[in-house]
Amino acid sequence: MKSFGVSRSHSQLGQKFDVLRQLVERDMKLLYKRSVLGVAWTLINPLLQLVVFAFVFQVVLPAGIPRYASFTFTGLLVWNWFSSSLYQATGVIIANRPLIRQPGFPIAILPIVTTTTGLIHFLLALPVLIVFLLVDGIELKTVVLFLPILQVIQFVLIVCLAYLLAALNVSLRDTQHTLGVILQLLFYVTPIFYDIKNVPPTFHFFYNLNPMVHIITAYRAVLIQGTQPDWQSLLIITMIMCICLPIGVKFFQRQSDRFVEEL
Numbered sequence: 064m065k066s067f068g069v070s071r072s073h074s075q076l077g078q079k080f081d082v083l084r085q086l087v088e089r090d091m092k093l094l095y096k097r098s099v100l101g102v103a104w105t106l107i108n109p110l111l112q113l114v115v116f117a118f119v120f121q122v123v124l125p126a127g128i129p130r131y132a133s134f135t136f137t138g139l140l141v142w143n144w145f146s147s148s149l150y151q152a153t154g155v156i157i158a159n160r161p162l163i164r165q166p167g168f169p170i171a172i173l174p175i176v177t178t179t180t181g182l183i184h185f186l187l188a189l190p191v192l193i194v195f196l197l198v199d200g201i202e203l204k205t206v207v208l209f210l211p212i213l214q215v216i217q218f219v220l221i222v223c224l225a226y227l228l229a230a231l232n233v234s235l236r237d238t239q240h241t242l243g244v245i246l247q248l249l250f251y252v253t254p255i256f257y258d259i260k261n262v263p264p265t266f267h268f269f270y271n272l273n274p275m276v277h278i279i280t281a282y283r284a285v286l287i288q289g290t291q292p293d294w295q296s297l298l299i300i301t302m303i304m305c306i307c308l309p310i311g312v313k314f315f316q317r318q319s320d321r322f323v324e325e326l
Contacts, residue, residue, distance in 0.1 A: 079169055086176045105184045106191055109139040116256040128258050130199040133287055138255035138279050140188050146246045148181030152225035153232045153239040163322050170319050174225035204289035213281050219304050226311035230318040274300045
């Protein structure tokens, strides 16, 4: 009897994984449908941003940051995964009306789909980032093996926020537009194209409240500096996520009963 229950749970888990895989494949195909450059668009935006920032902070207003291309490109890729996935996840329920109306469809998988799609884009861009590091003369150390841990932490962070925002956006349709403005503001108050060391100490407390500050810093420590990330700050973020994730999932599930009516 017990083995039957285990096999049944494994079967359900396998079905959800298949649904996740199919939806991610669908999103990837739709995103680059009739696109000449295809997946290259994943890199075009951060590369263009990098050119602008490199000109401003190396030519016009020198920031004095060594290996600026690698420094900024790392921050841009990490941030783009966070911001694009979160923005897409916020509107994922409204964008999938036909699926929401299907009885038995696992609605809770949709925010995970958008986050996974963002992760794939990040992984596709990672080899180009490695090339930047090598061209800058950076030797990858064994601490680069901690990279998957950072990716897991960032993945769960995005999912935590995605459940809350996706549920809110169904009832409050301005949520996605408001998020776009907030993300744009956060972009400039996150040390992506500048070093947090250049920020006056007075504002460090507020910067430390932003989890992406610690995550981007951890990526740079592992990839560029070849040192251990700040495990204490990452542990605090992980503990907060362990509390917030069940709350976000429960809120999403409670709101999901009204999704069909709201849509």
